[in-house]
Amino acid sequence: MAPFRILSFDIECAGRKGHFPEPTHDPVIQVANLVTLQGDDQPFVRNVMTLKSCSPIVGVDVMSFDTEKEVLLAWRRAEVLGIAEFPILGRIRNSRVRIKDTTFSSRQYGMRESKEVTIEGRVQFDLLQAMQRDYKLSSYSLNSVSAHFLNEQKEDVHHSIISDLQNGNSETRRRLAVYCLKDAYLPQRLLDKLMFIYNYVEMARVTGVPISFLLSRGQSIKVLSQLLRKAKQKSLVIPNAKHAGSEQGTYEGATVLDARAGFYEKPIATLDFASLYPSIMMAYNLCYCTLITPEDAKKLNLPPECLNKTPSGDTFVKSNLQKGILPEILEELLTARKRAKADLKVAKLFLLFLGIFLVLVLRLVAMSCIILHNLVQLYNEAKDPFEKAVLDGRQLALKISANSVYGFTGATIGQLPCLEISSSVTSYGRQMIEHTKKLVEDKFTVLGGYEHNAEVIYGDTDSVMVQFGVSSVEAAMNLGREAADHISGTFIKPIKLEFEKVYYPYLLISKKRYAGLYWTNPDKFDKMDTKGIETVRRDNCLLVKNLVTECLNKLLIDRDIPGAVQYVKSTISDLLMNRMDLSLLVITKGLTKTGDDYEVKAAHVELAERMRKRDAATAPNVGDRVPYVIIKAAKGAKAYEKSEDPIFVLENNIPIDPHYYLENQISKPLLRIFEPILKNASRELLQGSHTRSISISTPSNSGIMKFAKKQATCIGCKALISNSDHTLCSHCKGREAELYCKSVANGGRFLFSVADLEQLFGRLWTQCQECQGSLHQDVLCTRLDITVSDDSKKCYILFSRDCPIFYRRKKAQKDMAEARVQLDRWSF
DNA sequence: AGCTCCCGATCTCAAGCTATATTGC
């Protein structure tokens, strides 16, 4: 098979939002830019008419970020321009591209609306969808994704100036082309870096579905496909189960042992079942084809030693009578996962012979060139920690696939639900974790000849956390291994309890929430591991995330409690004095359903609705994440009345509400962390001189004035003043001379000097220029009129919402403009 | 006429419940 050739496809057209400007003399670049990148060739821009000459193309052909929307836009645009050949993108002569709306909704991925594009003969691989499925991020724009994975950003060109660039001279058109090129190039780099093709080809081969299914369908199709494949081999027929519409309801899931919350300064050993649910299904031969009713068993006169009664009361035959299909499928998935884990080991150990060995093994398993190619590459670059993360994601995907075999049997609205299997699996699981807990606590006692009594402090589904009482990591590891071996012996193969790691120290907050240092060898900890707390959640603002992470670092790694307290205090003080970057205060939440379906008012939902009224084109849609900040408003206003678009806040100089952030965002998470460690945490952290800030009075409270409004502020103390002709509030009158000096010279505590701000802006500006890749041109992604006052250049209002620097530059700009105005307001 | 008392209306606040978002396994 010929190697894949990957064609990156990107389309840029002016008037994205459905307004189509008049066709220009050269419609090509406005319609589409196709960028092909093959090996070491120089990337080049082709116009759409020459696409057909790119053939012969094999394999994955069309790949982009948000392919569907882009094709649709270009398609409409081509229609307006009367380019009849455009929709012929497939490899079948005269077959036209067809586009239709689809919605996909699942519990795992939420509801998403998208466009389905049929391009015959080409496999589409939409990076946006792949990203949304494989990685949990706060924003999925190409810009922010590239920043996250590639440390590189694209030059964002707002659609409103595309026409200008196109109608300008050859230089401006070149810039437009460069921009388009980058848009096509970035997805390719992401594709390579995250090894999407490699991973998806593997997943498609293991589960037996087309690559497109992996992006457009859910988990269950993979399981069904494997079932069908196996059933065919065995000449079995899968019934076309008519789900009778009956709400069979839900069944009992796994046990989560009660958490003994607290801060543990002794090592905690963790014992895990390896792939618990799959191994239960394998051990007890649970399958559709082994389930039997007791009556049938009697009728067929089956001997009881061939039957297995599960704790939930269902009966399955043993494998000597009939081996189940599901266990076989699981074996294959777990083998694939083992392979993936071995690759991870290569990355870890960087061993030459193992690499070669794997290449040889894999050559037998998968003859595909791409896999070989990637493996060689994998071997060469395996030391990169990023690579490790990608490989880890791959084995995780296989783990999830294995687990969804169990999920498939429990999906009551799926193709083939079988609650007998799924509830048997969970009942075995519940039994096993209780058994493990009991065994550990019974065996490791002072009476049993050990130094201390072991205590199980927590456990979730397939793991138990044990405090053996010893104080060295090494001793805990030895006891952990001993316990794992001992307990594994009491279970049927292939169920296996493994000793995995030691946490030391360990901060257990509640069920499913903990943090600790993760040790796999006794000399040095591997990393800090946090589960469920704010550091890993996406629904907090960055401020909370950073603050909590930093505190945990100080508390767990440095063991520096005063340092952590000091850090919290200074952060709170910064927040209350309004010295916080807006980008740190942006909260994002996913929009899971359409506006009407929400029963209660939530901040992000209401904001999305308001934004839709303002400008329907840029407002978030279902499935998008909505960023917002909380602004100052009347006392007692609900959070949903105080949420606002961060861009809107910056542009209109709306004050944010620091007290909201203090009370509703950072206080509780901090207390949860500090409480087990520090007595009187609340008093220490949240009260004291650092919480006294310069008070800024809120606008009048009467109903109509509920929303904050732009008002002049006193230069001295930033209090709002009613008469915008005045410079100072009545309090600060008499300090004019002093304040003016501060204002002009070095910035005072609450003021920044014009010189400072200009310097800051300059620095950020340079960074943005670097991100666009050239220092010799204006940055397109900014507002030129503010900085270059004597220049009559056209003012491009452009922004990139996801650039972390953007908010800071925007604020620096704003502050600088204000500082100038304030300087002018001194009328001596 | 002015003051007091009573009763209903309104406000406030806490407790409990529910919806929503997100994660762990």
Add this chain to the structure above:
DNA sequence: CTGCACGAATCAAGCAATATAGCTTGAGATCGGGAGCT
């Protein structure tokens, strides 16, 4: 033969748990107005 309207069919891994904010409810506090008394 094509385009359009309409209806039918298809599709969606699982449960446990925490945190937050909105909503409801009920108790108590407060307020205001009218009746009655001095």
